[in-house]
Amino acid sequence: MENRTTLSKTRQLTVVGMLSAICIVLGATGYGFIQLPIAKITIMHIPVIIGAIVEGPKVGMLIGFIFGGFSLIQNIVAPNMLSFAFINPLVSILPRVLIGLTSYYSYKLIKVKNESLSIGIGAAVGSLTNTVGVLFMIYVLYVDKYAEGKGLTIAKATKTIFGIAYTNGILEAIAAVLITVSVVGAVNKIIKDKRYTK
Structure with a gap:
């Protein structure tokens, strides 16, 4: 039992x-952003969703914290027009930590028979x-500064x-669903195959 717990913690x-x-590489290289004809969307949050669905909310929240912390540091080191907002942890870290909670519990609590659909709901x-x-958070805390800057x-x-929330929200949710369903489905298959061969 103790060995199983140790292995589980090591895996997590x-x-x-x-x-x-992966989050950090996507952010540092710029590969975490996809330029579409109508918007520039991010996929940097998808590893947080995958971690939460595969390993649970604590793992997802920790990845989200690291993702958010990287975002905060990046905006201090290489500031841009919106860095005044992202150096506030309420903007850069809090929403990213919450990804782990919302994706996991929506995946678990919304009961549907199709596993891929459950994963897709969690990802969205x-x-x-x-x-x-x-x-x-930018609107609540900095709408005046945002208005002035723009x-x-x-x-x-x-x-x-x-x-932006409406357009990017829909496009990023679609990207998250497509990628997460594929990745988590493949991971779950590998886990099942390993259990079956034991």
């Missing part, structure tokens, strides 16, 4: 390290947590923020 730490590294909810969470009125800035 390995998953945290591997998926956190986790992705929306990231997109809407970050933009909502040269907009508060009303137009509000419309812009919620427009």
Whole structure:
């Protein structure tokens, strides 16, 4: 029993390290962003969702914390027009930690017979947590600064923020569903095959 617990913890730490590294590589190289004709979307949060669904909410939250911490540091080291918001942990870290909770519990608690559909629901909810969470915190805490930086009125800035949340939220959720269903499905198959061959 003790050996099984130790192996489980070791596996979880390995998953945290591997998926956190993927988040950081995606952010540092720019590969975590996909330019579409109507929007630029991110896939950097997808390793957080995968970790949560495969290994549980604690693992997902830890990967989310590392992802958010990297985002905060990146905005200090290489500031851009929105860095004033992302150096606040309520913007850069909190929504990313919550991805682990929302993706796991929506995957587990929304009961459907099809496993891929369950995974897809968890991925979509986790992705929306990231997109809407970050933009909502920017709106609540910094809408005036955002408006000033963009040269907009508060009303137009509000419309812009919620427009981005709507457009990016849908596109990023679709990307998260497609990638997460494929990856988690493959991982689950490997786990089942290993159990079967034992």
